[in-house]
Amino acid sequence: MNDLLDRLRRRVGDAHVLTEPADVAAYVVDWTGVHVGRALAVVRPGSTEEVAAVVAACHEAGTTIVPQGGNTGLVGGGVPDASGSQVVLSLGRMRQVREVDPVAGTMTVDAGVVLADVQAVAEQAGRLFPMSLGSEGSCTIGGNLATNAGGTAVLRYGMSRELVLGLEVVLPDGRLWDGLRGLRKDNTGYDLTQLFVGSEGTLGVITGAVLRLFPATPRHATAWVAVRDVASAVSLLALAQQHAGAHLATFEIANRTALELVLAHLPGTSDPLAETSDWYVLVELAGAESEGGLDDALEALLGEAVDAGLASDAAVAGSPAQRSALWALREGISEAQKVESATLKHDVTLPIAGLAEWVAEIGPILQARLPGVRPVTYGHVGDGNLHYNLNAPLVDGHADDAALRSAAVDLSTAIYDAVAAGNGSISAEHGLGRTKAAAGAAYKSDVEVDLMRAVKQAIDPDGLMNPGVLLPPQS
Incomplete structure (x- = not known):
């Protein structure tokens, strides 16, 4: 391997072939901290030509490569395995x-x-x-x-x-x-x-x-809306589409547990509504500078929603600062979860019409497997995507992380089975990575898996590109 490392250094420079543990540490663990690997080296090319030279050298040496961007993934797809034989190829210097x-x-x-x-x-x-x-x-x-x-x-x-x-x-x-x-x-x-x-x-x-x-869409009309349940949120989405049409840019949902984690752990956040609700929606209309009437459209939407019993209250942003404050409640959920306790992340998508029924049915199933487990549910109702995450149950006021880790496989299987029964997908936008590669194949038909393997074999016959990610090894 020394010959390979010497060749890589000649291609990209000594300073950009990292091998010391302190230098590679940030590249071999993912954002969740769950996936930790070892690398032969981290190589940081500065141009397309250097990337090609690095890949060619690894190909000749029969060394596997793990491409890595910002390393913000949640399923272990951008970090090496534990073998210490893989080259992490970081694109972080290519910023032109x-x-x-x-x-x-x-x-x-x-x-x-x-x-x-x-x-x-x-x-x-x-x-x-x-x-x-x-x-x-x-x-x-x-x-x-x-x-x-x-x-x-x-x-x-x-x-x-x-x-x-x-x-x-x-x-x-x-x-x-x-x-x-x-x-x-x-x-x-x-x-x-x-x-x-x-x-x-x-x-x-x-x-x-x-x-x-x-x-550009510099004009925005934004509201944080209290709704009774997911069914109300889905009905509100249909109403928003009628009122706003193409101006409807965002329709996000979050449960009360998610909001409480943000309020507890992220400084500067506050509940914009006086009364609590089980569920909330962040809705935003966006348009060009010349397009007026967004505020009126949002007001009409909210008024009809309250009259129809779909919403009980709403906070409308009256300034850019207030808009940012509402967005912080949604965007801070993942960070707050990480601070709170151990978390089990799921990124599922279902037919929008089936979201409410799915959420209602999966909750009791999970409670039976791990009493007290805390669903932290949020996501993008407009495209059927829920981040159905689970935080550890509380025992005497303290999170029982060990209980969550012990039940993780059982809980995830229950969620995946329910998603499959609802004609959904176990990964909406995070990918499969290492975490879900086996599950992804298990919930696909044999034909789908065969087609994916055929594509992989045709383009990467030696299996050198990110092995173990997306597709599990063949038995």
């Missing part, structure tokens, strides 16, 4: 915005550009890149695309795969595919761009992307 074309509505960027920076550059050009995630200050475009990330704007703009027009990808043997064409129409064969989106680094390394930009 290559081109912005406001007329065509495109931006071409390196894979390592941070999502928040893409948003800022688009705003400077008078345009909008709509993807918005809680980790947007550190997650990178390459990782977003590799996992087909979602976020709070999916209702209006779609998942990552709807926001990309072209890719640049280094293949497992070191060859480069340049698909940075940015065309809205290209009907000349298989859609290779979409093949790599959501592939979680198992087919190649995304090094660049052409992203779609949209008209």
Whole structure:
């Protein structure tokens, strides 16, 4: 392996081939702290050409590669296994915005550009890149695309795969595919761009992307709304679509437990409503500077919702600061959960019409398996995606983390079985990674798994790209 390391150093420079434990520590553990691996080295190329050289060298040496973006994933897809034989290929140095074309509505960027920076550059050009995630200050475009990330704007703009027009990808043997064409129409064969989106680094390394930009929406009308249950939230969504149409940008849900964790652990947050409720919805309308009437549309929506018994109260943002305060209640949930206790994360999607029934049925099932377990439920009702997370039960005021860890497999199986029975998916936007690779295959048909393995075999026949992620090893 010394020969490989020497070759990598010649390609990217000594300073960018990390092997000391203190230097690699941040690259071998994921955001949750659950997945901790070991790496032969962490290599930090600074250009597409360097990425290609690194991948080619690893291919010749038969060394497996783990591509890594901002390392904000929740399912272990961007960290190495425990063997100490894998090379972590970090794209963190590749942060160039290559081109912005406001007329065509495109931006071409390196894979390592941070999502928040893409948003800022688009705003400077008078345009909008709509993807918005809680980790947007550190997650990178390459990782977003590799996992087909979602976020709070999916209702209006779609998942990552709807926001990309072209890719640049280094293949497992070191060859480069340049698909940075940015065309809205290209009907000349298989859609290779979409093949790599959501592939979680198992087919190649995304090094660049052409992203779609949209008209800016500087005007917002935002409200935090108390609803009785998930069924009321789903009915409110239909009403919001009638009132706001294309201006409906966000429709998020959170249960009372989620809100209480935020209020308890995140300084500066406060409950905007006088009375408590079991469930809440964050609804936002967005439009161009010239588009008035958003406030009136929101007021009419809320008035009808109260009259129909769908909402009991609402706090409407009257300023940018108040809007930020309402958003903080939603965006702070994941961080607050992590501070509170051990947590078991699930990222499921179901037909919107079946959300209420599913939530009502799964709760008692989980309580029977682990009494006192605390569902922390939030997500994107507008696209059927719930983050149905579980926090440890409280015993004498203290979280029983050991009980949650002991019951984790049983609890997750119950959730996955219920999702499958409801014609849903066990991963809506976080991917499968290492955590859910086996479960993902178990809940797919044999035909689906065979097709996925055939694609993997065709592009990465030696199995060097992120093995054990997305697809479990064949027995």
